[in-house]
Amino acid sequence: MSKKAEPIRSVKGTRDLLPPDTVLWNHVEEVARTVFGTFGFGEIRPPVFEPTELFARAVGGETDIVSKEMYTFEDRDDSQISLRPEATASVCRAYIEHGMHSLPQPVKLYYMGPMFRRERPQKGRYRQFYQIGAEVLEALQPGQGGPKDIPKDAAIDAEVIEMVMTFFERLGLQGVQLDINSIGDKNCRRKYVETLRAELQRVKDKLGPDSQRRLETNPLRVLDSKLENEQPIIETLPRIGDHLCADCKAHYAALRQQLDLRRVKYRENWRLVRGLDYYMRTTFEITAQGLGAQNAVCGGGRYDGLVELLGGQPTKGIGFAIGEDRLILSLQEQMRDSASLPLATRLPAGQAGHSPLVYIAWMGEKAQATAIRAAQTLRAAGFSVEWPPVEQKFGKALGQADKLGAKFALILGDNEVSSGDWTLKTLADSSQQKLTEPQLLDFLRKL
Ligand code: ATP
Ligand code: MG
Secondary structure, X not given: OOOOOOOXXXXXOOOOOOOOHHHXXXXXXXXXXXXXXXXXXXXXXXXXXXXXXHHHHHHHOOOHHHHHHOOEEEOOOOOEEEEOXXXXXXHHXXXXXXXXXXXXXXXXXXXXXXXXXXXXXXXXXXOEEEEEEEEEEEEOOOOOOOHHHHHHHHHHHHHHHHHHHHHHHHHOOOOOEEEEEEOOOHHHHHHHHHHHXXXXXXXXXXXXXXXXXXXXXXXXXXXXXXXXXXXXXXXXXXXXXXXOOHHHHHHHHHHHHHHHHOOOXXXXXXXXXXXXXXXXXXXXXXXXXXXOXXXXXXXXXXXXXXXXXXXXXXXXXXXXXXXXXXXXXHHHHHHHHOOOOHHHHHOXXXXXXXXXXXXXXXXXXXXXXXXXXXXXXXXXXXXXXXXXXXXXXXXXXXXXXXXXXXXXXXXXXXXXHHXXXXXXXXXXXXXXXXEOHHHXXXXXXXX
């Protein structure tokens, strides 16, 4: 006898999404498509792997994402390839590659799909995870740019934020908190960071090793610190809001006004930063309930200049990425708490796959042909049908119908086949009725 083979397990940090959870995943994606469509966004599907150089340039070689977390490999022709850790870089690359600057501007694109980062797996943090994101890109025409664009830019930022909030609202996501901030632009931020660094130097001894390191590499990230004992120190640090240049200040004021006009509720959070150089002015983050430490479901911001960094012409950009895994976790958490949510009723309990609407119980050679026809007709009309592949005693078939959670059993025996009057049993109350094939279709359609 040969030794039993060892089962192979999925790679750490990856997971299978299974029914019935995938019903919710599809629902979320469908709502995203619908809502984003109403805001004039079209879908882009970039590849999941790209030249490593794209992320090195766009995300930055010194970031954790690129330096430690990327899945990079050498292809057979010696080129360096990476699985995408995010998709903004790909969207910008595609914008340049397909000459989208010659389309009517701005170009509005959304995407959804898997991203890959080699992080420490925990609740809401995986090595393959899913994002739903969108970007608005606008190539600068000659004579454009500068302070006179501020009202337009701020309105676009506000509309992008409004779109995410509308999406969450449409899903019935609860405990949603939107935080906004302005992180200035290249010029005023640079000065602020120097002021911040000087201040951090003075309190260096009271900071932990992580913050001490960030003080050197990226002082803004110190503001991210969640360490209890660092909080009182951080509260005393200089705030970027007090160091914005006139244009950035005007942009931030216009953003808040535009959000107010749209009745989007927000909280100003001066500690909200992005670690990447090309981010400027508007940054935002959205948190939701039931997620513990990993409670950010969406991060976004403005990134004028990124397209140029990737070899395109001067182009403005703003976008966001939603963590779909966390969004789903939060919705599921919520459904556990309140059975009354409309979403909860969409999810079949316990079994894999959808519950059939109709289970066909059949017996006899003639009944098989009728069952095949009935299944074809019902499925063509959009009803889900399940039935035993080989003849089964009615008792056993009805038991199976119950187990699968079917609503009706269509009973086809010799009598039904010869008379053309089929028996439909409602499983919830065991009531029965006789229906011809057209009557059955009619009955189901009226449900
Ligand atoms: P975090 O601070 O939680 O690590 P991040 O700043 O790295 O998030 P972004 O790169 O801005 O996140 O990505 C946007 C969103 O994608 C996050 O708000 C989060 O919901 C989700 N996300 C990021 N990394 C992961 C991951 N490893 N697993 C699951 N979701 C993730
Ligand atoms: Mg991260």
